[in-house]
Amino acid sequence: MAHLADVVLSESWVDLHVAALATAGATLQIQNKGSNPVLLLESATAPAAGSDKGFVIEGYQVRVVAPKAGEKVFVRTVDTLESIAETSVLAVMEGA
Numbered sequence: 001m002a003h004l005a006d007v008v009l010s011e012s013w014v015d016l017h018v019a020a021l022a023t024a025g026a027t028l029q030i031q032n033k034g035s036n037p038v039l040l041l042e043s044a045t046a047p048a049a050g051s052d053k054g055f056v057i058e059g060y061q062v063r064v065v066a067p068k069a070g071e072k073v074f075v076r077t078v079d080t081l082e083s084i085a086e087t088s089v090l091a092v093m094e095g096a
Contacts, residue, residue, distance in 0.1 A: 003092075005092055006089050007019045009038060013047050015072050016028065016040075016065075023094060027064060028065050029064050032060055032062075033090065034059055034088060034089055036078070037056045037078040038076070038077060038078065038090060039055070040065065040074070041073075044070050054074075
């Protein structure tokens with residue numbers, strides 16, 4: 001499994017496959033490289049700005065995400081008072 005990219009996040013939703021230059025629909029292993037939590041949502045369409053749907057990847061956690069056919073993986077930082085001045089970074093690898 002090769003490291004594809006470190007993806008820097010903000011409060012705007014990002015298509016993780018596009019940002020990491022991963023193959024569309026591929027299984028991704030994601031590691032939150034910092035203490036700031038990240039929100040992840042698997043969906044066919046981008047969530048609305050500010051949406052809090054999905055699940056949280058806490059700081060330093062690793063997750064494997066295998067999107068269903070036709071779905072994409074969207075991520076953004078969780079906007080808490082503690083995270084306002086911090087940037088979230090995900091290490092992304094393709095495969096499981």
